[in-house]
Amino acid sequence: MDVAVRLDRSTGLAGQIYRQLRDAVLDGHLRPDEALPSSRELAEQLQVSRNTVTTAYERLIAEGYLTARAGAGTFVNAQSRTGPAVPLLSSGALTPRAMWSRMPLPPDYDDAPEFDFRVGAPDARLFPYAAWRRLLTNQFRTSVVGTGMPVEPAGHIGLRTAVARYLRASRTIETRPQDVLVTSGVQQALDLIGRVLLEPGATAAVETPGYVPPKLVWKSQGVRVVGVPVDEHGLVVDALPPDARVVYVTPTHQYPTGVPLALHRRIELLAWAQRHGAAIVEDDYDSEFRYTEQQLEPLHSLDRSGRVLYVGSFSKVLLPTLRLGYLVHPSSLGHALHAAKFLTDWHTSLPIQAAMAGFIEQGMFERHLRRVRRVYRQRHDRIRAALAGPLSAHLTALPSMVGLQLSAMMRGAATAEALTRARRSGIGVAGFPEVSLAAPDSPGVVFGYGMIDTPRIDEGLARLQRFLDGG
Numbered sequence: 001m002d003v004a005v006r007l008d009r010s011t012g013l014a015g016q017i018y019r020q021l022r023d024a025v026l027d028g029h030l031r032p033d034e035a036l037p038s039s040r041e042l043a044e045q046l047q048v049s050r051n052t053v054t055t056a057y058e059r060l061i062a063e064g065y066l067t068a069r070a071g072a073g074t075f076v077n078a079q080s081r082t083g084p085a086v087p088l089l090s091s092g093a094l095t096p097r098a099m100w101s102r103m104p105l106p107p108d109y110d111d112a113p114e115f116d117f118r119v120g121a122p123d124a125r126l127f128p129y130a131a132w133r134r135l136l137t138n139q140f141r142t143s144v145v146g147t148g149m150p151v152e153p154a155g156h157i158g159l160r161t162a163v164a165r166y167l168r169a170s171r172t173i174e175t176r177p178q179d180v181l182v183t184s185g186v187q188q189a190l191d192l193i194g195r196v197l198l199e200p201g202a203t204a205a206v207e208t209p210g211y212v213p214p215k216l217v218w219k220s221q222g223v224r225v226v227g228v229p230v231d232e233h234g235l236v237v238d239a240l241p242p243d244a245r246v247v248y249v250t251p252t253h254q255y256p257t258g259v260p261l262a263l264h265r266r267i268e269l270l271a272w273a274q275r276h277g278a279a280i281v282e283d284d285y286d287s288e289f290r291y292t293e294q295q296l297e298p299l300h301s302l303d304r305s306g307r308v309l310y311v312g313s314f315s316k317v318l319l320p321t322l323r324l325g326y327l328v329h330p331s332s333l334g335h336a337l338h339a340a341k342f343l344t345d346w347h348t349s350l351p352i353q354a355a356m357a358g359f360i361e362q363g364m365f366e367r368h369l370r371r372v373r374r375v376y377r378q379r380h381d382r383i384r385a386a387l388a389g390p391l392s393a394h395l396t397a398l399p400s401m402v403g404l405q406l407s408a409m410m411r412g413a414a415t416a417e418a419l420t421r422a423r424r425s426g427i428g429v430a431g432f433p434e435v436s437l438a439a440p441d442s443p444g445v446v447f448g449y450g451m452i453d454t455p456r457i458d459e460g461l462a463r464l465q466r467f468l469d470g471g
Contacts, residue, residue: 017056025065032078114426115460119405119448126372127319135355153342155182156353162360172301181327184348189311189327194221196336205244209438211255214248234261237268246279252287256436256446258400258407273307280308286403291377306330379449386461394468404450410443414468422467
């Protein structure tokens with residue numbers, strides 16, 4: 001019989017013949033035991049080489065759609081499934097769980113505003129690419145990387161050792177390499193913590209306003225996430241839900257307000273966690289950029305009962321595309337966290353881990369921090385001066401001497417609508433609702449300075465002022 005096959009000469013012909021004949025069998029247009037043209041006849045009909053048809057036939061025979069009978073020809077396999085592969089009237093397309101349809105996607109960082117005050121990333125132009133390239137190239141030549149075999153899920157031991165030494169020297173955190181887990185950024189650390197500590201239906205507490213990912217990650221795991229207010233002293237411990245199993249905080253540089261968690265609140269929080277048998281997740285996301293000698297100890301350094309899990313990120317300090325972070329955990333959670341890491345992605349990229357270990361151990365990390373800290377300090381001071389000067393009629397700066405963003409509260413005639421108009425004109429500044437967990441009418445404004453050129457700051461803020469003035 002003749003077979004209807006239509007070919008597009010710009011793509012693989014054998015593949016097209018295979019797919020159209022397969023679909024004809026599955027849809028019932030070619031019935032069981034029905035004879036097909038010989039490979040020679042079909043090749044002539046389609047004006048292709050016989051080898052092209054033979055290749056398609058052989059694949060269909062191998063997969064059980066057709067059968068070859070010696071001396072008789074090629075037939076539709078009597079045992080192949082015929083009839084419509086998918087009912088014409090179906091229940092519709094597959095749909096995700098309702099929460100995933102509402103889950104936000106990341107912002108488009110390629111679409112940079114003219115004045116880039118967005119938060120969440122350091123300046124990629126300051127990264128020491130040449131030194132990093134040498135380290136990475138060298139790692140690809142080493143026997144450890146060259147074996148091609150998977151490694152310990154907890155991470156490269158050289159990097160875990162380097163992180164432990166670095167935290168001891170810079171943050172007074174006493175930890176062992178075996179209590180450091182390398183992750184693909186802070187978000188993976190949060191995911192692993194949720195898997196290990198939070199049963200579906202359990203309660204987790206997060207700061208409000210606060211960093212959005214913990215809420216989204218844990219909600220996706222079926223956890224009840226409760227917002228807890230932040231005041232001028234940081235997280236309000238008295239407002240914590242008594243059934244919270246995990247509390248997420250940013251005590252060094254609260255996101256997005258910038259206020260540090262006061263010492264008395266730190267002590268209260270640690271005591272609360274011990275009374276309630278809860279864990280504290282301390283996200284120390286940008287403490288490397290400190291512009292004052294004054295320093296509060298991390299919660300982890302004050303913890304005497306093994307309640308604090310400390311997370312940090314090289315992505316937020318060096319280069320966002322590195323996707324490299326770490327989690328310092330109590331030894332009691334080591335096995336569970338390592339198993340969870342193994343199940344989710346086995347291990348973070350070994351060459352990048354090994355290169356990062358060399359970057360730290362050879363002193364390159366500290367040198368880089370000293371260099372970029374000066375740049376970020378200049379940007380910080382320019383924004384701070386504008387908030388204390390021309391912008392003070394509309395904005396009240398929140399105190400902060402750490403990190404890559406400054407926040408302020410709107411007052412007087414300043415409105416969220418003015419911010420919206422400013423963004424439309426190319427000023428990439430955001431209010432609290434856009435960057436954090438906050439009420440829609442929250443009057444906070446965040447100025448990130450990780451990605452904007454220092455000379456562009458003054459003009460960008462001057463333009464913002466015109467919008468706040470009602471222009």
